[in-house]
Amino acid sequence: METNTVISIKNLHKAYKNGASVNQVLKGVDLEIQSGQIIGYIGPNGAGKSTTVKILCGILTDFEGDIKVLGMDLRTQDIEIKKRIGYIPENAALYDTLTPSEYLQFVGELHGMEEGNIRTKIARLLDLFEMKAHANERMNSFSKGMKQKILIISGLIHNPDIIFMDEPLSGLDANAVIIVKRVLQQLAKEGKTIFYSSHIMDVVEKISDRIILIDNGVVLADGSYADLNSESDNESLENLFTKLTGNSGHSETANEIINVFEN
Amino acid sequence: MVNFIIRIIRLFKGLFRLMGVDYKQLESILRVKLTMGNRRGFSTSSKKKDSSNQLLLQTFVYAVLGIFVGTLINSVGHTFTAYVYIFLVIMSMIALMMISEFSVVLIDTRDNAILLPRPINNRTLTVAKILHIAIYLLQLSLSLSIASFVFTIFNYGFAVALFFLFLIFLATLFTLFLTCLFYLGLMRLVNGEKLKDILVYFQIGMAIIFMGAYQLLPRLIEMNDLYNAQLAVEWWTYLIPPAWFAGSIASLTTSVFSTGDILFLALALFAPILGLWIIVKYLSPKFNYRLSQMEAISSKPEKKTIQKGKSVKFVDKLGELLTRNITEKTAFKMIWKMSGRDRKYKQTVFPAFGYVFVLIAVTVLGKHGEAKWENLIESKLYLLFLYLNVMAAFSACLNIIYSDEPKSSWFYKALPIARPGDIIAGSIKAILTKYFAPLHLIIGALIVYFWSYTILPDIFYSLISITVISVFVTASQSKALPFSQEKMSQDSGSNFIKGILIMISAGFLGAIHWGLTFIDYGVLFALPFMFGLQHLSFRYVKKIQWNQIED
Numbered sequence: 032m033e034t035n036t037v038i039s040i041k042n043l044h045k046a047y048k049n050g051a052s053v054n055q056v057l058k059g060v061d062l063e064i065q066s067g068q069i070i071g072y073i074g075p076n077g078a079g080k081s082t083t084v085k086i087l088c089g090i091l092t093d094f095e096g097d098i099k100v101l102g103m104d105l106r107t108q109d110i111e112i113k114k115r116i117g118y119i120p121e122n123a124a125l126y127d128t129l130t131p132s133e134y135l136q137f138v139g140e141l142h143g144m145e146e147g148n149i150r151t152k153i154a155r156l157l158d159l160f161e162m163k164a165h166a167n168e169r170m171n172s173f174s175k176g177m178k179q180k181i182l183i184i185s186g187l188i189h190n191p192d193i194i195f196m197d198e199p200l201s202g203l204d205a206n207a208v209i210i211v212k213r214v215l216q217q218l219a220k221e222g223k224t225i226f227y228s229s230h231i232m233d234v235v236e237k238i239s240d241r242i243i244l245i246d247n248g249v250v251l252a253d254g255s256y257a258d259l260n261s262e263s264d265n266e267s268l269e270n271l272f273t274k275l276t277g278n279s280g281h282s283e284t285a286n287e288i289i290n291v292f293e294n
Numbered sequence: 295m296v297n298f299i300i301r302i303i304r305l306f307k308g309l310f311r312l313m314g315v316d317y318k319q320l321e322s323i324l325r326v327k328l329t330m331g332n333r334r335g336f337s338t339s340s341k342k343k344d345s346s347n348q349l350l351l352q353t354f355v356y357a358v359l360g361i362f363v364g365t366l367i368n369s370v371g372h373t374f375t376a377y378v379y380i381f382l383v384i385m386s387m388i389a390l391m392m393i394s395e396f397s398v399v400l401i402d403t404r405d406n407a408i409l410l411p412r413p414i415n416n417r418t419l420t421v422a423k424i425l426h427i428a429i430y431l432l433q434l435s436l437s438l439s440i441a442s443f444v445f446t447i448f449n450y451g452f453a454v455a456l457f458f459l460f461l462i463f464l465a466t467l468f469t470l471f472l473t474c475l476f477y478l479g480l481m482r483l484v485n486g487e488k489l490k491d492i493l494v495y496f497q498i499g500m501a502i503i504f505m506g507a508y509q510l511l512p513r514l515i516e517m518n519d520l521y522n523a524q525l526a527v528e529w530w531t532y533l534i535p536p537a538w539f540a541g542s543i544a545s546l547t548t549s550v551f552s553t554g555d556i557l558f559l560a561l562a563l564f565a566p567i568l569g570l571w572i573i574v575k576y577l578s579p580k581f582n583y584r585l586s587q588m589e590a591i592s593s594k595p596e597k598k599t600i601q602k603g604k605s606v607k608f609v610d611k612l613g614e615l616l617t618r619n620i621t622e623k624t625a626f627k628m629i630w631k632m633s634g635r636d637r638k639y640k641q642t643v644f645p646a647f648g649y650v651f652v653l654i655a656v657t658v659l660g661k662h663g664e665a666k667w668e669n670l671i672e673s674k675l676y677l678l679f680l681y682l683n684v685m686a687a688f689s690a691c692l693n694i695i696y697s698d699e700p701k702s703s704w705f706y707k708a709l710p711i712a713r714p715g716d717i718i719a720g721s722i723k724a725i726l727t728k729y730f731a732p733l734h735l736i737i738g739a740l741i742v743y744f745w746s747y748t749i750l751p752d753i754f755y756s757l758i759s760i761t762v763i764s765v766f767v768t769a770s771q772s773k774a775l776p777f778s779q780e781k782m783s784q785d786s787g788s789n790f791i792k793g794i795l796i797m798i799s800a801g802f803l804g805a806i807h808w809g810l811t812f813i814d815y816g817v818l819f820a821l822p823f824m825f826g827l828q829h830l831s832f833r834y835v836k837k838i839q840w841n842q843i844e845d
Contacts, residue, residue, distance in 0.1 A: 088411040089410060089411060090407070090410040090586060091586060091587075092583070092586075111413075113411060113412055120407040122407075124404045124406075125404070125408070126326060126330055128333040129329065133329070137326045141409075141412040141414060142412065143318070143319075143413070
């Protein structure tokens with residue numbers, strides 16, 4: 032399978048302005064991502080993970096730097112790019128007074144899919160995700176996991192080339208987690224690129240071809256798990272993460288917490 | 295209703311395509327947004343599909359309200375003045391309703407994650423958002439003006455009435471422009487969470503203004519004065535938007551077109567169109583941008599540190615003074631803090647505090663808006679003023695069980711609490727001390743100022759007697775822990791019962807109190823008895839067991 036660069040980020044900067052205060056979230060990120068890869072994008076809270084994903088999906092438009100997705104400039108060809116990407120956000124952002132069928136139909140229409148095709152896909156996917164019985168219920172009564180399943184379907188329904196995911200497995204039951212992991216691996220085999228942002232290290236460790244660690248708006252480490260592992264005396268991803276983000280001393284903190292509880 | 299609106303929009307398909315809009319996407323977005331609007335406000339647990347028709351219901355309510363507006367045409371003799379009032383009322387009502395009722399629809403940050411990553415061009419997104427708002431506004435303004443339209447037909451003929459509708463359309467566009475400016479201004483000043491807080495205060499203010507206007511205006515306005523009212527056209531009249539539309543219609547009814555009339559007409563026609571152009575070109579993209587930033591900023595909130603200062607110590611002291619055990623005291627402190635921070639609670643309860651004063655004003659002003667102090671001072675009307683406060687007490691107590699996130703109340707059951715009654719008692723004490731008692735003392739201070747200090751025992755007696763009845767009613771109405779229940783709008787039946795309960799209780803307590811005033815020192819002697827009853831009422835609440843608690 033031929034691989035080529037599908038995402039190219041050069042010197043990406045992003046700041047949030049809130050009144051007089053400026054919060055510089057991304058401070059010069061450079062990345063080249065090839066097709067058919069599962070990228071694990073990890074980092075502590077506030078590192079800039081979600082901001083990167085939101086910029087790449089065209090949600091946040093005022094950034095500095097150059098971004099090319101699928102060979103197209105994100106600033107000028109965003110609509111063409113958006114036709115070929117899928118986004119699965121972190122918090123269950125859904126119009127939850129709609130039913131799954133209505134919502135997925137809506138998403139399909141926005142992607143210009145043919146109506147018959149949307150309906151067939153919805154029926155099949157809801158069935159496979161064990162959501163068929165709830166197809167015509169309003170989603171505001173759904174559990175977090177059920178909503179997450181709908182979000183996953185809505186991000187994949189138009190068969191995108193790149194899939195951006197922000198904590199996609201949160202709230203899912205064990206079976207669904209296994210299914211989604213297999214789906215992602217299969218999609219990557221077919222040449223799709225998966226940009227997977229998460230806190231859950233062991234999932235990232237298991238499914239990612241390449242791991243990018245970001246902290247405080249800069250990339251701290253970038254490579255396959257094996258590469259990162261060999262550079263750091265065969266440590267687990269969790270330990271590596273701790274070391275690189277400068278947050279060592281977890282055992283001491285844990286001991287102190289126990290002390291506080293026991294006294 | 296949704297299909298009907300979509301069919302009308304479809305008539306302009308060609309025009310939208312000319313504008314560079316992807317019509318298919320536009321229709322999808324509008325259909326979904328309108329369907330959601332149609333389902334808004336109904337039970338969230340309802341699994342029925344499309345059981346509601348909120349849009350139609352709202353149209354009907356506004357049409358009925360519009361009858362009052364329409365009668366202005368006949369009750370004001372001067373045509374220009376009558377239409378200034380009509381446009382003023384309609385424009386301010388839709389602007390206020392936009393801010394208070396539809397801010398949830400406008401500031402929907404879910405759009406960021408749902409619409410922005412999809413291949414929708416900017417023009418389609420902008421037009422979809424403006425159309426969505428414009429549909430609501432037009433629905434509001436048209437239903438409000440149906441009656442005025444009919445009255446205009448009778449008074450000036452069909453042609454003028456049609457022109458009136460056209461002007462209503464333009465006035466709506468202009469109001470949309472002003473509302474957009476207001477939102478953008480506000481969004482520049484404050485971030486997401488604060489914006490929501492400010493909007494809640496707007497809703498509270500709106501509720502009080504509506505109630506106040508409904509009760510007070512008919513008393514303050516003398517019908518004869520209204521009929522003879524005549525607004526003179528000065529240079530600054532041209533700065534008042536309702537005057538543009540009123541001037542245009544007034545000149546049409548007389549068929550006399552002075553330079554001033556032509557200026558009115560020009561302003562009425564071009565200002566809304568210019569406004570729309572500014573919205574499409576500048577405001578809407580800015581609005582979308584601010585909205586996309588809002589979520590990101592709100593999710594990184596500035597640390598809000600609550601200073602453990604004097605006020606916290608004061609609450610601690612009060613808690614110690616008014617409660618009997620640690621569970622009750624903890625509940626007291628928690629509910630004291632939470633009730634002041636919960637938007638939903640403030641939104642439901644605070645208007646009742648305003649209503650109390652509106653009703654006092656109504657009673658003082660009497661039928662013709664003239665306060666008769668001499669009669670007032672000699673009367674025992676102060677009792678009515680004191681017992682009107684039952685409304686605030688009940689509203690504050692009965693709403694404390696509701697929350698937008700009832701699931702968060704799981705911890706009550708997880709904690710080793712022997713008697714849930716202690717929590718309920720602590721919460722009622724906190725609510726009454728924080729909201730009802732200060733309000734009662736303000737009313738009391740006014741009464742002492744106008745009557746005499748000899749009323750003081752009555753003020754304290756009423757304070758205690760309202761406390762007693764609030765405690766009994768709260769505990770017997772619903773045995774639920776604070777912030778643990780979801781509020782359903784189908785509860786309107788029980789709201790009605792609550793209303794009746796308030797009236798009966800206030801009347802009953804007032805009657806006993808009134809009876810006591812005929813006995814020398816009656817109120818003073820009854821005070822210890824009331825304290826005893828208060829003690830018993832809290833004992834009754836504290837005895838509530840886990841098996842009596844509603845899930």
